[in-house]
Amino acid sequence: MSLDTRGERLEGRPGPPRETLGIRASTVTRRRLVGVTLVLAPAIWAFARALGSGTDVVNANGIPVLGRLLAAAGDPAHSVAFLEVVARAAGVTVVYAVLGTAAALVIGALGAVILSDVAWRDEPAPAVRAGRLVLRALLVAARSIHEVIWALLFLSVLGLDPLVAVLAIAVPFGAQTAKVYADILDAAPRQALSAMRARGAHSVPALAYGLLPPTAPLLLSYAFYRFECSLRSAVVLGVVGIGGLGAEIVVSLSSRNWDEVWTLIGAVVLLSAVVDLWSSSVRTDLAVASCSDWSAGSVAATSRTRSVRARWSAGTAVAALVVAWFASGVSWSGLVAPRTRMLTARLIDEMVPPALPSGGWPELGGAVLDTLSMAVLAMVLAVGLSVLLGPAATRVRPVRFLADPPLRWWTPRTAVRPVARVLLLLLRSVPPTVWAAIALLVLFPGILPGAVALGLYTGGILGRLVAEAWENIDLRPRDALRAAGVPAVAASLAAVLPPSSHHLVTYTLYRFEICVRDTAVVGVVGAAGLGSLFAENLDLFRFPVVTTLLLASLAVTVASEVAGRWVRKALTA
């Protein structure tokens, strides 16, 4: 992502980056070879690590149990009493998501103003610059730790309080929002703002008049995207026992009430579908960045369009916030209560100095490698699912000739598309913890169940992202080839495959970074990796080890981000 246009502004003449000028064919081949190796080698290694230990992978005793689970899909629980439980749990999940998103947006907005360059009239003083650097590092740390891990940490200080769920969403998402919002502000045209400042306008009014209006559609669109993510997180957080649909699913799974599991999964899918549809309709209406743009961190798309739907949605969101606030009974006083302060101080005191787990460096190193191989395998599965379902989920766009043939209102693709979309929705709506619990019915604990769970979940997200990106590919080159008499397959291979595979690679690498972070969540429910080690040591109150594991997670997340950037660069050479 190249949002930093400072160089361009200073030079005053945008142009291609120097490194792309006059690049040699041999360099391109070499870089691509390196890129492909960097993708293939980890996949082979991850398979070897997951399967090569010689122990059994499949738990044959679990296959009948899985059969019973699948059979129960035909008869989900539908007693009035249970449906009431489901409705209440859904309410709790939505409330957590709304409050978590709101708090994340507040953190994000404040952080963005501090981090962005445009918000400062002049070059900030050295002390401010140092403070910004510290804040940036804190935000990177905050977003590299998974919501579930945050929830576990907050639990040990606040106990079973709704505030735990709100904070667990707000802290990492707030950090992510601050980064994205700062990028949006810095990428906005700033001539009007500079002119206002040159007329002696005060800082805040200048930002409100000159910067907010052009960036508002993007900021709003991202807020809705964040809400989508928060809802998924609110379900996932159920695993730590703070209520909502996720918690009910965990209860029903562990008591093997499969009919209840299906009803709850149905509720999660329905809720996700409503929020996904709402969020994408607002984005489409604002004609700004698509979901895939946000996921890939691009804020290039801008619009001048005003949207009535967006305005209504923003109004509804504010009303929902007020309702959520009163319905949740969340009280911020818990944060400053003497008991909280005392427990926080004790937690911090117990967390330092960090210590190695009982197995020493080999155990820590093994957990890191397990985490990485789990993420790699998950991505292999996710890419497979995306390649399988993504094209089917993409809208059909017929070839445009000079004389258009009459449009057929029905083709096999028209029927396949909704099925593919529902499948993708199902894959991404069911929390990875639930996928992991199901995988653990038939697979022994280890890398594989975690990878399968994460792969299914990530496949649902990646499939949707690439389908959305593929729908926006410019098809005029293909149409031109078709008009020149090139057969359909050849035209698609020449004009559609290159941009499609580019999107797939880009989003796969971005999702890999997120997937590494997400391994924590399946680890917590019994798969392998750092998450599993974390949950184990937290249960035993080994806080110095918890610190080490947090630092290791941070290092792995940052390293995967850096590696992802390298591979992207190599592949796009």
Next chain:
Amino acid sequence: MTSGDPVLRLCGVEQRFGLRTALSGIDLTVHPGERVALLGASGAGKSTLLSVLGGSLPPTGGTVEILGMPLAGLRAAGLRAAQRRIGTVGQRLDLVEQVRVLHNVNVGRLGRWNTARALTALALSRTDPTVEAALEAVGLGWAVHERTERLSGGERQRVAIARLLVQEPDLVLADEPVSSLDPSRAAEVLDLLRTATPDGTLVVSLHQPDLARRHCTRVVGLRGGQVVLDLPVAEVDDRHLADLYTAA
């Protein structure tokens, strides 16, 4: 500053961008009520000089005094206070496309408004007689609640002038404000710029010597970043102009 003191005084001003010298040895004094036309070929330094005069580009050499205040001695707050009294119209209009015309006009008053008032005005979208009068003066009385992005190029230019009118500046600096307008509209805009300040003090860069003759009292000619001509408008003849636009 008393009424007879100069509004602008430049002594030996120099402006360098790396190795390139955009302005050198500029001495210029402008008194209240003067209407100064800056003439010169493209790249002669007119826009740079206007940026220096507006306080947004600190010169790399020499001294600048704006409205009786030496620029070099001004801290950030003092500079802002001075800039509030200078109205600027650029080649780019610097309008915020996404807001209503009303708010773009109000931008002219942001220097005088405190934060609470500015934010309230943005939130409430309520018009007031000052804005209405300014928009009436530029012939856009009907457009007060119109979205800026829907206006034509000429209408946007007039919104920028209305913004200047509500600012009530003591001095107007205009950088090629009529370059994209037809002759009658151009004359109309220059008349409006004259009325923006109490005594009509105006420094305007132009590419049309005829307009300078009709609307200004003094002509300052720039070539290669230096002042090569500084005469009352009545004394400027075609030979002067030909010299100005001939390559150095």
